[in-house]
Amino acid sequence: MKMRPRVAAAVLSLLIGPGAADRPLAHAQEVGDRAVNPILWSDVPDLADIRVGDSYYMSSTTMLVSPGLPIMKSNDLVNWRLVGYAYDVLDDEDALALRNGRNAYGGGSWASSLRHHDGTFYVTTFSGTTGKTYIYRTKDPEAGPWEKTSFRPSLHDHSLFFEDDGRAYMVHGAGNIRLTELNSDLSGIKPGGVDRIIVPNASATAGRNIGLPAEGSQLRKIDGRYYLSLITWPRGGMRTQLTFRADSLTGPYEGRVALQDQGVAQGGLVDTPDGEWYALLFQDHGAVGRIPFLVPVTWEDGWPVMGVDGKVPAALNLPASTLGVRGIVGSDDFDRGPGDPPLPLAWQWNHNPEDEHWSLTQRPGFLRLTTGRVDADLLAARNTLTQRTFGPTSSAVVTLDVAHMNDGDVAGLAALQRRYGFVGVRATGDARSLVMVIAEADSPTEVEVAPLAQDTVFLRLECDFRGRKDTARFAYSLDGASWSEIGKPLRMTYTLPHFMGYRFALFQFATRTPGGFVDFDDFRISDRIDSPE
Structure with a gap:
């Protein structure tokens, strides 16, 4: 039978206290009525984000768990709710199902890319476990269904990109960043299409002594110019955000360090309907995982400048969270x-x-x-x-x-x-x-x-x-x-x-x-x- 009412009441009182359902869970100390970083103190890594109208959408890595490739939605960049997943099961393989002595710990699906093109939402990922690249599409990311396409090989940390002429590409790789053209139906790599390195040795922008080669591609076209966000990790340093720009999709690209503070890095740019800009990034935060930070962005001489005086602010010029992690x-x-x-x-x-x-x-x-x-x-x-x-x-x-x-x-x-x-x-x-x-x-x-x-x-x-x-x-x-x-x-x-x-x-x-x-x-x-x- 269900728990006796007296015992249930005792457990609930002990756990959440009076009125707890009305306050955000795990919300950092508020600064007046302003939002604070991190915006979610929980494991939501490898962020990809877009704005469609007045709504923001975010996808994230969920590795080996199922369902996977979560889609989160917000109306203010601060309060986020899970609205669905792109897949119930990535693939039916022994490693993904804990069968025959195999497992996918550390594997499964990794960094994603999120796009909205011609009325369709696309979210993509890749898996070293299966050796495949995955593309999911739907007209409604909250209701679905998501249509699945997959192909080989697995394109590492890719970013799906639609050019103005409708041609589709993925920017991918580590160290040497590559542009690869896809078939028009996104069913695979286009034979004879563009396939070239567009940023050689991208890590060099952060110096010579690099531990983690540049990766985590997120590509956007803004005011006719191409902006590529990457991360790298200098030895003895911290996760570092890089930005590259070019006047042509195929380059040449010039790059600079965009942010090097508290290890907050990896993600993409997003604008508000009012013309404000932010970068949605994450920080490695010990055992709780990799947690999202929202970083204000200004533009100087055609470059996105992240942070306030080069630092990630504790408080943001946005209303305080009312949800915290209760949305996820x-x-x-x-x-x-x-x-x-x-x-x-x-x-x-x-x-x-x-x-x-x-x-x-x-x-x-x-x-x-x-x-x-x-x-x-x-x-x-x-x-x-x-x-x-x-x-x-x-x-x-x-x-x-x-x-x-x-x-x-x-x-x-x-x-x-x-x-x-x-x-x-x-x-x-x-x-x-x-x-x-x-x-x-x-x-x-x-x-x-x-x-x-x-x-x-x-x-x-x-x-x-x-x-x-x-x-x-x-x-x-x-x-x-x-x-x-x-x-x-x-x-x-x-x-x-x-x-x-x-x-x-x-x-x-x-x-x-x-x-x-x-x-x-x-x-x-x-x-x-x-x-x-």
Whole structure:
């Protein structure tokens, strides 16, 4: 049955407090009534953006999770809402589906490009996992459907570009930036079409001692001139934004450093209906991931000048956020009415889901996860349901019914990355135990075990990203009101093998016999934690 009203009220009061639904989650300290950076303190990297009329649209990298290639919408460049995804599943391959010992951690789909041309929206991406370039198109990015085209090879960090004569190109590559013409239907590279390097050794604009070659192409035509945004990373320095310009699409291009402050870089230019200009970029921000910053842009001698006196401002001359991250994350009681989508947009599966082994209808009002095979650990488990953590602090609480676990099953609530941690329940024969596990050394270690003599337990995970603290704490409750910490704090670490910020994750996996199941209820997120500064 669903949670008793008294217990549900206690959990909600603990999590969000009075009036919390009316305030933005994870909104940085306000400066009067002005918006502040970061505009979203959560993992939204490799930004691509456009304005269509009075509306702004943004796409982002989501790597291996499904659905993927998110589309976000805003009316003011500050408040963003998820409105859809370009795909449910990128492709059906073993690595993308956690099959046959393969995985796509650090892979999947990478940086995207977003365009609006002749009444059609286009969003594109590429994948080293599949070796393909993907183009999705629709008339309505909120309702879809998205039509898919894919071709080989995988064009790295490309930018889709339509010239005034209708010809289509992709600008792509790292170090040497290349212009490649596409077929008129975008089905692939045009035989005999333009295919040439337009910016050789683009990294040299930032100096000789370069670690990350210039990449992250975003190309725009503004007032008849071509502007190419790139990023590079000098050794011992920081992620750096570059701008190149040319009077012809094929060049020659001249370049300069556009911004070198706080590592805020990679993204594109966007203008407002009133003629103001901004760059939507991101910053590597530790375990929470890569978070978006909005940087004002002025024009001098035909060049976009980013920042205020070369710095990224803390406050913006835009109204303060009323939404925070509530547009991209969300609580879920798993109750579904007629016509409701199966899962809110905030949720994404770790790799492609196995649909026959999860359900919201077998026990209405609950998320049921059923094991379909035996796995060694959390990173191998299929049907792990995730959404972003966020800063400066965030927490998640969920109710778990473990009455139907099989011997050897493990289920719970995790902080998911390569060096993960979780609080959960392990079944041993007919007995149940609460467990806290961490994988700080890339292999899971059971830190604490406590007996569990009931079928329902409440689990809590708190994340503290203040001052790059990057700490997660775990707790459980037997009544939804009184909590006990378990195990030890997890030092969260952003690892390149996963290349994603930490995520809240609901999971179950079998270590001995598949077929057991658990039911999750009342997943609640908050920007409040009990941990001290």
